[in-house]
Amino acid sequence: MIPSDILIPFNKPYLSGSELHNIAEAVSAGKLSGNGIFTQRCHRFFEEEYGFARALLTNSGTAALEMAALLLHLQPGDEVILPSFTFTSTANAFLLRGATLVFADSSPEHPNIDPAEIARLITPRTRAIVVVHYAGVACDMDFISSLVSQHNLILIEDAAQAIESYHGSRRLGTIGHLAAFSFHETKNISAGEGGLLAINDNQFAERAEILWEKGTNRAAFSRGETAKYEWVDIGSSFLPSELTAAFLCAQLDNRLRISKRRLQQWNVYQQALAPLMSLGVKLPLIPSYAQAHNAHIFYLLCRSPKERDLLIHHLRAHHILAIFHYQPLHTSPFFEHAYTGPPLPNTVYYAQHLLRLPLYYELSEEQQVCIAEQVLAFYQQ
CATH class of the missing domain: 3.40.640.10 (Type I PLP-dependent aspartate aminotransferase-like (Major domain))
Structure with a gap:
């Protein structure tokens, strides 16, 4: 709900x-x-x-x-x-x-x-x-x-x-x-x-x-x-x-129509939020062998865990639901006692810094522009 x-x-x-x-x-x-x-x-x-x-x-x-x-x-x-x-x-x-x-x-x-x-x-x-x-x-x-x-x-x-x-x-x-x-x-x-x-x-x-x-x-x-x-x-x-x-x-x-629409939406985010990269905020990197992707998720990599949490709260205050994603399995409450391997710093980094923006077929370009404007406004504060 x-x-x-x-x-x-x-x-x-x-x-x-x-x-x-x-x-x-x-x-x-x-x-x-x-x-x-x-x-x-x-x-x-x-x-x-x-x-x-x-x-x-x-x-x-x-x-x-x-x-x-x-x-x-x-x-x-x-x-x-x-x-x-x-x-x-x-x-x-x-x-x-x-x-x-x-x-x-x-x-x-x-x-x-x-x-x-x-x-x-x-x-x-x-x-x-x-x-x-x-x-x-x-x-x-x-x-x-x-x-x-x-x-x-x-x-x-x-x-x-x-x-x-x-x-x-x-x-x-x-x-x-x-x-x-x-x-x-x-x-x-x-x-x-x-x-x-x-x-x-x-x-x-x-x-x-x-x-x-x-x-x-x-x-x-x-x-x-x-x-x-x-x-x-x-x-x-x-x-x-x-x-x-x-x-x-x-x-x-309807898979091809759905895929085409999501790629259009993904590109709207990529273009609108490109200015963030000059501030050290990262956008998705797509390797050369993976250019034909399905635009399932658009995410940002914030500069710190605290910044990510504050951005989530900022968007929520403007009636936009953005969320984080996976938590590391190797340090989870269930498995941490059994894990004997080395630290996995990149896994921890993505868990603490990644923020997912809304992305679904009926999301309009006007709504995406609104979301992007609020993200940019947060970083301009």
């Missing part, structure tokens, strides 16, 4: 116009429990448009990550390298499977994981590397993929924020062995909740479908490939309802 004193919220879910029509069609079809016509339509879209070997809708991006972790057959002592500057789901998925979490620092230039830190942390016990494309901006996938090949590791892309983003000419989510997307209401393409496990390596495809169907071969049975379906592996209730898939289909049909 948007606070009563806020005129410009941080986020507002976008409706393309055909979501309710799709939902009504799903209800009329008489199958709501999942894997119906809209689920299958979404799967075909991602497999044909993105080229995934297999695409499986999930209840959330978290569920997609949990499926990826299950597919690794992790054993006690197996290590998974991941960023500390991320949401808890990235870590929980692998911790739940018994992995040893090895947190890497962010890059000095941007919040994504530092590839040099990954190289330093690889040991004979490393099984997988998990990268998070923060704000829909690609990690350095060429460097990271070379490490994966060199050490015979599994690469997982947490592409929760990265729908319709690219690394060079390659879509994010198509580079790792596995990838997880989110369709949470805060994402560019949303279904309220929902996610997707993308499988780019066929060795995982058959088992992923079994995990997805609660450990049974039910999907194969429904295609007539087996005489009956049985419990054949571990699994859980990962697939979403047909209502979620119906909503998502409407959003996917």
Whole structure:
């Protein structure tokens, strides 16, 4: 719920116009429990448009990550390298499977994981590397993929924020062995909740479908490939309802329009707030390999934690909701007792200095100008 004193919220879910029509069609079809016509339509879209070997809708991006972790057959002592500057789901998925979490620092230039830190942390016990494309901006996938090949590791892309983003000419989510997307209401393409496990390596495809169907071969049975379906592996209730898939289909049909609009909005901020750089306030840095990003987040890096907090309060006083973002996982109340690695100064820096500005489809240019004017007014005080 948007606070009563806020005129410009941080986020507002976008409706393309055909979501309710799709939902009504799903209800009329008489199958709501999942894997119906809209689920299958979404799967075909991602497999044909993105080229995934297999695409499986999930209840959330978290569920997609949990499926990826299950597919690794992790054993006690197996290590998974991941960023500390991320949401808890990235870590929980692998911790739940018994992995040893090895947190890497962010890059000095941007919040994504530092590839040099990954190289330093690889040991004979490393099984997988998990990268998070923060704000829909690609990690350095060429460097990271070379490490994966060199050490015979599994690469997982947490592409929760990265729908319709690219690394060079390659879509994010198509580079790792596995990838997880989110369709949470805060994402560019949303279904309220929902996610997707993308499988780019066929060795995982058959088992992923079994995990997805609660450990049974039910999907194969429904295609007539087996005489009956049985419990054949571990699994859980990962697939979403047909209502979620119906909503998502409407959003996917409008994905290019949504992406174009958000990029226009992102550029308005970038141009309007460029004067801040002369004061030492940083704007998002987009590496050359990540120029085709999806404008998921526009952020500022304030000069101090206190300044960031004061700017949030200033904007709130003018009815604009701006917020900070991730807190370091390696120093969290849950994990700090278990963390034995070195300090991660860049992670801490982003946690203390980063401020996100409102960005959603219906945000008008006039509203963006108002937001930018208030940010500039704060720094002119």
